[in-house]
Each structure stands twice: as structure tokens, then as C-alpha cells.
Amino acid sequence: GDSVTQMEGPVTLSEEACLTINCTYTATGYPSLFWYVQYPGEGLQLLLKATKADDKGSNKGFEATYRKETTSFHLEKGSVQVSDSAVYFCALQGGSEKLVFGKGTKLTVNP
Amino acid sequence: EPEVTQTPSHQVTQMGQEVILRCVPISNHLYFYWYRQILGQKVEFLVSFYNNEISEKSEIFDDQFSVERPDGSNFTLKIRSTKLEDSAMYFCASGVSGRATDTQYFGPGTRLTVL
Numbered sequence: 474g475d476s477v478t479q480m481e482g483p484v485t486l487s488e489e490a491c492l493t494i495n496c497t498y499t500a501t502g503y504p505s506l507f508w509y510v511q512y513p514g515e516g517l518q519l520l521l522k523a524t525k526a527d528d529k530g531s532n533k534g535f536e537a538t539y540r541k542e543t544t545s546f547h548l549e550k551g552s553v554q555v556s557d558s559a560v561y562f563c564a565l566q567g568g569s570e571k572l573v574f575g576k577g578t579k580l581t582v583n584p
Numbered sequence: 585e586p587e588v589t590q591t592p593s594h595q596v597t598q599m600g601q602e603v604i605l606r607c608v609p610i611s612n613h614l615y616f617y618w619y620r621q622i623l624g625q626k627v628e629f630l631v632s633f634y635n636n637e638i639s640e641k642s643e644i645f646d647d648q649f650s651v652e653r654p655d656g657s658n659f660t661l662k663i664r665s666t667k668l669e670d671s672a673m674y675f676c677a678s679g680v681s682g683r684a685t686d687t688q689y690f691g692p693g694t695r696l697t698v699l
Binding site for chain 2: 504505507509514515516517518519522524562564566567568569570571572573574575576577
């Protein structure tokens with residue numbers, strides 16, 4: 474079945490450092506891909522998404538490109554802030570209604 | 585901005601008891617979902633609900649679980665006889681459609697602790 478693999482965390486960075494969180498997927502067909510973020514004490518919020526190959530999703534300085542050839546959707550940000558500290562979840566939705574999530578990667582950004 | 589709300593934020597119950605978790609989806613959404621996350625594990629799909637019936641469910645969603653939309657605004661998840669392994673964070677979500685190109689909007693979750 475469909476699955477998502479994320480890099481293991483936690484990830485700790487200093488403010489203004491570059492961030493990459495790797496995400497690869499296995500799916501039949503052409504799924505939509507998502508990054509959700511969970512700030513401390515809050516629910517899951519959509520950060521960005523891409524619905525077809527080569528699409529780039531972007532939001533709040535974060536970007537991810539849907540790479541069909543490598544079945545990847547890595548999350549990147551050029552300069553992280555303390556306020557980016559959260560848990561980041563990669564997810565896909567294929568031929569059904571359900572989202573399939575990765576395990577989540579906890580990011581801590583220190584001042 | 586409209587948001588999904590869930591109550592309670594934390595529920596503690598004894599094994600074998602029934603619990604009902606409540607959600608208020610975004611008002612113009614037609615598709616409703618429950619997911620759960622056991623501590624340290626992945627967020628897992630439980631069930632989707634559309635037009636007053638279950639449209640998809642996972643193998644986790646056995647006879648112990650049921651969902652209902654008792655009125656025009658609430659969406660509930662009932663666990664009939666809780667087990668220790670039901671302890672998890674339960675997330676409700678809603679969406680305009682069930683299509684993969686549309687977004688599912690999540691609530692803040694209910695942490696269920698079964699003792």
C-alpha cells in the first residue's frame with residue numbers, strides 16, 4: 474500500500490540556518506503530496522502541497538518540489554526562525570480519501 | 585478564519601468504558617475524517633464520512649468504533665469499550681470534497697488516556 478518515509482528527527486538548528494527535511498513516498502498512480510506542521514499545543518496545519526509532478530508548493534518561506542522520478546517531496550527553507558520550531562509531517566493522498574502520513578520530524582530552532 | 589474544533593482537549597477514562605469524542609467541522613465542508621496518533625507513531629487514518637455514511641475505513645476501525653453526525657454541526661467518534669491501546673491523540677478533519685487535490689483541515693486533537 475501507499476507509504477511515506479521521513480527523515481528521523483529530532484533536528485536542531487540555529488536561527489538562520491538552512492533546513493531540509495527529506496520525504497520519500499511509495500504510491501500507485503499519481504498522489505497529491507502535502508506537508509503539514511504541528512506547532513506546540515496545536516493541531517495539524519497544512520503548510521504546503523503539490524498535486525502533480527514538478528509542481529512546487531511554497532508557503533512562509535518553505536518550499537517542496539514534487540519529484541516523480543525520485544518519488545520525493547523534500548521540505549526546504551533557506552533561513553529558519555525560532556518560530557519555525559514544530560513537528561513537520563509529510564503526507565500523501567492517492568486514489569482514496571485518506572491521507573497517509575510519515576512519522577513526523579521535530580524541528581527545534583535555537584536563537 | 586473558520587477552523588475545526590474538538591472537545592474535550594483531554595479525556596481520561598477507565599478501560600472498558602465508552603467515550604465519545606466530539607468535533608465541529610468547518611461549516612460548508614461535506615467530508616469528515618478521524619485520524620489518530622499513538623504516542624511516537626504515525627498519524628493513522630481511521631474513517632471518512634460523507635452524506636451521512638462511512639465512505640472509507642481502515643482496519644483499525646473495527647466494531648468498537650462508530651461515527652455519527654447527530655445534527656448539522658457535530659461529528660462524533662464513539663469507542664464502545666476502551667482498551668489501553670486506544671490511548672492516543674485523536675484528530676478530526678474536514679474537507680470540501682474528498683479529492684486528493686483538496687485540503688483536509690484538522691482540529692487541535694483530543695488526547696485520550698485509557699487507564
